Amino acid sequence: MESNPKIPAHVGLIMDGNGRWAKKRLMPRSFGHKAGMNAMIELADDAADMGIKYLTVYTLSTENFARPAEELEGLFNLIRGYFTSNVKKLYKRGAAVKVIGDLSVLPQDVQALLQDGENGSPKGASFTLVFAINYGARTEILRAVNKAAESGKKLDFAQFESLLYTSGIPDPDLIIRTGGEKRLSNFLMYQAAYAELYFTDVLFPDFDKKEFEKAVEEYSRRERRFGKL
Numbered sequence: 384m385e386s387n388p389k390i391p392a393h394v395g396l397i398m399d400g401n402g403r404w405a406k407k408r409l410m411p412r413s414f415g416h417k418a419g420m421n422a423m424i425e426l427a428d429d430a431a432d433m434g435i436k437y438l439t440v441y442t443l444s445t446e447n448f449a450r451p452a453e454e455l456e457g458l459f460n461l462i463r464g465y466f467t468s469n470v471k472k473l474y475k476r477g478a479a480v481k482v483i484g485d486l487s488v489l490p491q492d493v494q495a496l497l498q499d500g501e502n503g504s505p506k507g508a509s510f511t512l513v514f515a516i517n518y519g520a521r522t523e524i525l526r527a528v529n530k531a532a533e534s535g536k537k538l539d540f541a542q543f544e545s546l547l548y549t550s551g552i553p554d555p556d557l558i559i560r561t562g563g564e565k566r567l568s569n570f571l572m573y574q575a576a577y578a579e580l581y582f583t584d585v586l587f588p589d590f591d592k593k594e595f596e597k598a599v600e601e602y603s604r605r606e607r608r609f610g611k612l
């Protein structure tokens with residue numbers, strides 16, 4: 384299939400604002416995370432329908448890992464739920480899942496589910512949903528640097544990039560952050576060198592297909608110069 388330059392091949396999504404969305408409804412933060420998961424499931428389908436090839440969803444940052452155990456357990460339960468049932472719907476449409484981040488500190492059963500999720504993915508998928516879980520760009524870069532040091536060789540860009548979690552995935556063309564903050568919060572800092580950034584005040588559970596299309600539409604009107612004239 385011809386790739387359309389107006390459609391980003393890879394979209395990064397910083398899914399922020401779940402807690403505030405719940406608070407506005409006088410509900411616990413976990414209620415916001417559940418609503419956020421439901422929104423994300425819809426958006427993955429929308430992304431595939433739009434012809435986007437990779438959607439990377441920032442699910443848990445290395446910094447989020449310091450949140451109270453109760454909130455983390457709720458998030459792990461949502462991840463468990465996704466990888467035991469919803470993932471199969473994605474497979475059915477020929478799409479794959481991939482997970483990036485330091486998974487070694489996650490509960491054992493979650494690690495196993497994530498591994499199964501990747502292993503069960505169809506080969507040659509035209510769409511991949513990439514979950515960033517206990518992901519931090521600084522950890523990712525430092526890990527790659529240490530691997531490079533172990534090899535004792537100087538690396539070129541391609542060799543260095545092959546040591547990042549995102550090896551084999553093109554750089555994000557568009558990064559969307561919901562929830563009103565205008566920062567990357569340690570998301571894909573190396574890969575985002577030339578990403579178009581889109582910020583919206585919409586809280587993540589309210590970020591629906593219409594909002595997603597608005598972001599992609601704005602992307603399609605941006606002029607990407609990559610430093611050239």
Ligand code: IPE
Pocket residue numbers: 398399400401402403404442443444447458562
């Ligand atoms: C983003 O929502 C989801 C995660 C970080 C896990 P938040 O939980 O940060 O929601 P706010 O920013 O408190 O509203």
Ligand code: IPE
Pocket residue numbers: 397398399400441442443444446447564566568
């Ligand atoms: C970024 O949101 C991380 C995820 C969406 C997973 P945060 O709520 O953790 O970001 P900060 O703390 O406001 O920068």
Ligand code: MG
Pocket residue numbers: 399400401562
């Ligand atoms: Mg937040």
